Amino acid sequence: MSDSSRDTAAGAGWGTAERGDYRRLMPHKVEKLSWLSPKTLWAARNGVLASWFGDPTGRTRGRWVAQRAAAGAPADKVIRRDGPDRFSFLVVGDTGEGDDSQYAVVPGLLKVGRGTDFAVIASDVIYPVGSADDYHTKFFRPYQDYRAPIYAIPGNHDWYEDLGAFMRVFCDDAPPLAPEPAPRPLTRAWLRSLLWHRPRPTDGQHLQKASKLRSSAEQQAVQPGPYWAIDAGPVRIVGIDTGLLGTLDAEQGAWLREVSEGPRPKILITGSPLYVDGEHHPCPIEGGGTVDDIVRAPEHRYVAAIGGDIHNYQRYPVQVDGRTVQYVVSGGGGAFMHATHTIPRVGIAGVTERDFRCYPLRGDSLAFYSALYGRRLRLRRFFALTEAEATAVVSERLGIPPTRAPGGPVRVTRRMRLLASLLGAGGRPDRTSRFRLPVRKLYTRLFSPGSATYSPPFFKQFLRLDVTPEAIRLRCHAATGNRAQEVDPPVEDEVIIPLV
Structure with missing residues (x-):
């Protein structure tokens, strides 16, 4: 196994290492996304508008869920994968910028992911606004050689165009929602509707052609909606949609409580991590309670909660009523890197520096x-x-x-x-x-x-989880953009999560 960043500076990607082969996977012309561009900031305005004039995400999500139910999606939103009680899957978060840092993850992901049963994208499949026109170079092309299904939960950027493209790609080519009645003039909703960003009428004309890059039978996956659960082997994987502002609507909250019942061990996948940067963010649910209340309840048997949104890796093993719940941040799948050196000395929920793990290491981040x-x-x-x-x-x-x-x-x-x-x-x-x-x-x-930088090291990462009836082995693999880490993706963190 190759050195990791915890072993040597070369393992972190520093030095005069040979650049990897990931660039041959990229399109000839790559748009360099600039978040300082007024055009990009204006297109991504819906999050600010939702915080000022009220968040319509819950209502829109409810309409998508109702549409999928009318089309025959299972009422409990559970995907049942029949198969052996031993399986493996990948988790990769915040992927879709479509530049060097996203494609640098792909060679190692394909190598480590060989033989896995499926993958999950945890938040922000597509930047900057979830446009259907971006799925070709930011989803179908980079993952065309991953020979298993890919499921996803949306992040706030996927919601900037009301989730239309996400639903077309992951939810059986769901048709657009019917227009809603215009709000009453001079209300907050009316002001919001005047400024609200919507997709172009021509958006996604080439989506069907792009989807042929992942058209083989073993790659197909259909989700019941933007939130779902997967029953596979001995565990249930629960994916929730935290929308534009990192919250759950009442309808999804009621579903989460219901789908969390029972003794089957569970893993939560969320777009808003519950522990991050040395702080606790329990994620409120409309009408009362929080997502973390549900995770911490012993009768629900959650063993891990994995969140995207923050573009690095962090792990907090929190003791809850005599058991350990692994709270993980895994958002280093392709977008720009959020700093880890700004994380203060960890001392939260009984987790100390001795227990805490992050990637990149704070020194490398600085x-x-x-x-x-x-x-x-x-x-x-x-x-x-x-x-x-x-x-x-x-x-x-x-x-x-x-x-x-x-x-x-x-x-x-x-x-x-x-x-x-x-x-x-x-x-x-x-x-x-x-x-x-x-x-x-x-x-x-x-x-x-x-x-965003366009030369290594990139300090990207993804997870592989191997599940047996007895335990889950979770490993964080690094992707630096250098050839050495492509050939043998180093393990930056590993933990065994007991199920019995």
């Missing part, structure tokens, strides 16, 4: 962002931090031993401490906090999507 700011601000010499220096200064700020042993002694200088503070390492405020560059919350909302 080195990545220091190089990025050096390029963007044309101050490369000032921002220059080697991976060893970044690892050392993060270790000092958090008061933890370095995850990866440095190649030699590293002296932490005042410049390194200043850079770490400016870039928010450890999330710890200090005297320079008012001068901190946008990396965490503001950067996530605006600047971080502009941090």
Whole structure:
């Protein structure tokens, strides 16, 4: 097995490694998505409009579910996969930017995914707005050689065009919803409808042709709707749709409570992770309660909750009533990288730094962002931090031993401490906090999507889960964009989840 980032800097993708072969999979011309473009920001306005004028996602989702029920989808929304009690599947989150960082994941995913029974995309299948015209290069082309079904739950970006393209691709070519009656003038709903982004009338004309790239019988999958459950082997996998604002409508909440009943072990797949960046986000349900209330209830027997949306990997093994629930973030499937060096020293729900895992490692994340700011601000010499220096200064700020042993002694200088503070390492405020560059919350909302790079290392990842009646083995595999990690995708984290 090849070195991981926890073993060596080369395992993380640093150095003069040979670039991988992923580029031969890419189309000749690739659109470089810029989230700083006014055109892109205007097209992706629906999330802001929903937060200002009310979120219509729950009502629209209810109409999609009713349409699928009328078309014969199972009322309980459970996909029953008959087969052996031992099986494997992949989870890959936040995939569809269609550039180097997405395609760099594909060779390793195909290799590790050989023999798996299906895959799940956990949030944001397509960027920037879930357009049907983008499915060719951002879904069908990259995964054309994965020889098993792919299921998906939508993320907020898939909802920016009211989920129409997602439903066509994953839900048996669902026809468009009938127009709703116009809202009363001068109401919040009326103001929202005036500004609401909708798909172009010509969107998706070539979708049928694109779908032929994944047209073999073993690749076919039909979902009962945007949320669903899969019964496979000894477990039930429950996928929920958290819409534009990371919440559940009352109808889906009632379904989730019902489908969570029974002694069968369960895994939740959600677009909004419940533990992330050292914080708890239980995910509210309209009418009362939270998703995490359901996960934590011992009678429901959830053993893991895996969320996308945040573009890195994190794992929190939380003790709940004498059992361990693995809360996982897995959103490193192709989009720009969210920083991990801004995660403060972990101490939440009984989980400490000793228990917590993340990828990329915080030091690698800081080195990545220091190089990025050096390029963007044309101050490369000032921002220059080697991976060893970044690892050392993060270790000092958090008061933890370095995850990866440095190649030699590293002296932490005042410049390194200043850079770490400016870039928010450890999330710890200090005297320079008012001068901190946008990396965490503001950067996530605006600047971080502009941090896409087109040369390794990319610090992407995906999961493989192997299920037996006794246990689930969950492994996080890295994709750096370098050939060494394509040939033998390193394991960045591994945990055995007992079922009995």
